[in-house]
Amino acid sequence: MQKVTDNIFLLVLFAMIGTFILAASFIFFFLRYQRKIATQKAALQKAEIEYGEQLLNATLLSQEDERKRIGRDLHDDVGASLSNLKMIMAQTIETDESKNKYKPLIDNIITTVRTISHTLSPPGLELFGLDYAMHELADSFNISGKIEVSFANNTGTKADKLSKQTALAIYRIVQELLSNTIKHANAKKIAINFDAANDGIVVGYKDDGKGMDLDANNNKFGMGMKNIEARIKMMNASYNIISSLGDGFGITITVKQ
Amino acid sequence: MGVIVPLSILLPIFFAILKWRYLTAEAKIILWYLLVSAVINFVATIIGKFFHMNNLPLVHILTVLEIIILSAFYKKLLSKKAKPIFYVLLPLVFALLCIANAIFLQSIFTYCSYTRSIAAIIIMIFAINYFVRHFFVLLRRIYAFYLFQFYNCSK
Numbered sequence: 001m002q003k004v005t006d007n008i009f010l011l012v013l014f015a016m017i018g019t020f021i022l023a024a025s026f027i028f029f030f031l032r033y034q035r036k037i038a039t040q041k042a043a044l045q046k047a048e049i050e051y052g053e054q055l056l057n058a059t060l061l062s063q064e065d066e067r068k069r070i071g072r073d074l075h076d077d078v079g080a081s082l083s084n085l086k087m088i089m090a091q092t093i094e095t096d097e098s099k100n101k102y103k104p105l106i107d108n109i110i111t112t113v114r115t116i117s118h119t120l121s122p123p124g125l126e127l128f129g130l131d132y133a134m135h136e137l138a139d140s141f142n143i144s145g146k147i148e149v150s151f152a153n154n155t156g157t158k159a160d161k162l163s164k165q166t167a168l169a170i171y172r173i174v175q176e177l178l179s180n181t182i183k184h185a186n187a188k189k190i191a192i193n194f195d196a197a198n199d200g201i202v203v204g205y206k207d208d209g210k211g212m213d214l215d216a217n218n219n220k221f222g223m224g225m226k227n228i229e230a231r232i233k234m235m236n237a238s239y240n241i242i243s244s245l246g247d248g249f250g251i252t253i254t255v256k257q
Numbered sequence: 258m259g260v261i262v263p264l265s266i267l268l269p270i271f272f273a274i275l276k277w278r279y280l281t282a283e284a285k286i287i288l289w290y291l292l293v294s295a296v297i298n299f300v301a302t303i304i305g306k307f308f309h310m311n312n313l314p315l316v317h318i319l320t321v322l323e324i325i326i327l328s329a330f331y332k333k334l335l336s337k338k339a340k341p342i343f344y345v346l347l348p349l350v351f352a353l354l355c356i357a358n359a360i361f362l363q364s365i366f367t368y369c370s371y372t373r374s375i376a377a378i379i380i381m382i383f384a385i386n387y388f389v390r391h392f393f394v395l396l397r398r399i400y401a402f403y404l405f406q407f408y409n410c411s412k
Contacts, residue, residue, distance in 0.1 A: 006363070006370050014374035018381060025385045029392075036393060040400045 056230045064168060071121030074113055082110045115140075122171060129160035130167040134174065134192065141178060141190075148189045149178065155196040158257070162201070166255060169231040170203055173253065176224050177205050185209025185249060200237075200257040206250040211243045263302065266295045286330040293322050314365040317355060320372050324351045324379060331383045335390065351379065 086106045093099050125133035131153045138151040153159055162170070174192060181187050187209030195202045232239050235255055242250040273280060273288045280288065297319045301312040325348040332344035355372045359365045363372075 011370060011374060014371070014378065018374070018378050021378065021381060021385070025389070029385075029389055032389070032393070033396075036396060040396070044400070044403065 053233060057234050060230060060234060068121040071117040074120070075117040079110065079113050079117065082106060082113065125167060125171055130162060130170060131159050133171055137171070137175065138192065147182065147187065149192065151192045153194045155194045155201050158196055158201055159194050162255070162257065166235050169235050170255065173228050173231050174205065176228050177251065180224055181207045181209055181249065187248065197254060200255045203253040203255065206248060208248045211245050211247045211249050213245050214241060214243055263298050266291055266298070270295060283330055283333045286326060286333060290326045290330070293326065294319065311366050313368055317359055317365050317369050320369055320376050321352050321355050324348050324376055327380055327383060331387055334387060347379065351375070
């Protein structure tokens with residue numbers, strides 16, 4: 001049997017070094033693993049959010065396309081057919097009594113069809129720009145006499161130079177805000193302003209309705225408001241809501257050009 | 258058992274030689290390791306059993322060869338990621354250490370417990386280093402695959 005002459009302390013030291021390396025590498029590995037998992041989870045989450053946004057954008061775009069198509073079909077096909085019908089009836093019906101009975105009815109249908117088609121796809125927006133379309137929108141609400149909508153464009157031609165998609169998004173947002181005000185706010189006056197900013201425009205919207213408690217309604221907005229948020233995101237714009245109970249509802253949207 | 262266990266090394270050697278064409282470069286290095294271990298074990302058994310001589314010098318030789326071969330193995334395994342100097346210098350320094358140990362501390366006729374311990378630590382570092390690198394590469398691949406799937410689905 002070989003006599004043990006080994007330095008036992010040296011051997012214990014080696015064993016300790018080995019154990020230390022094992023323990024240290026385990027801790028290092030665990031921490032690195034946690035960090036990697038966290039970064040990769042964040043990347044996956046980001047991808048999910050991006051995918052959600054893309055999906056929403058695609059939905060909004062296809063919705064616009066469909067609205068445009070239905071609006072055009074209503075205006076061109078149904079509108080034209082009704083005009084033809086009106087003409088034919090004017091020629092074929094001889095008695096004034098019958099004419100007076102059917103003419104207002106057909107006129108009413110034609111007006112309704114035109115209003116629906118214009119709401120679905122605002123023709124003024126593409127033809128004459130956002131400024132014109134906004135005035136037209138304000139006027140369409142003012143006709144009723146129940147509410148006073150004022151629109152002021154302080155950006156000069158800047159608003160008309162926005163891309164088609166952005167202009168349509170702003171138009172739809174204002175349309176949605178107006179509809180919300182009429183539905184919920186019990187307001188008498190609405191002021192819409194376009195102001196110039198350094199690299200874009202600021203859309204200001206304010207009504208004098210009953211307002212809302214933002215703290216109580218936090219994240220409890222309905223579909224309409226979610227649509228507005230989605231459109232704002234789509235434009236890469238930012239927004240700020242100013243509202244409190246009894247003090248009306250206001251929102252400013254900063255759109256980059 | 259004293260025969261079966263040392264002989265069991267012949268099994269992987271036999272199959273490795275049989276499937277030589279399909280062996281990767283790393284597997285070929287491991288085959289060399291097995292061959293060296295088998296030969297040293299065989300010679301040590303003969304010297305010990307039949308000539309009744311001290312066979313411990315062979316352990317000194319095996320310790321050096323083991324680190325040289327395993328360095329080459331891990332260098333190949335990590336290919337571009339491994340720093341060549343580290344994998345060449347380390348076995349060289351270790352060989353010198355073994356010689357110094359044999360001359361000054363533990364004679365070749367005693368068990369080289371110091372260098373065996375250091376060799377064990379070195380092999381442990383090699384293994385941990387490979388595991389950590391390989392695991393994170395694998396993890397990245399898995400996540401890249403999921404992200405790829407995700408983007409593919411979204412199109």
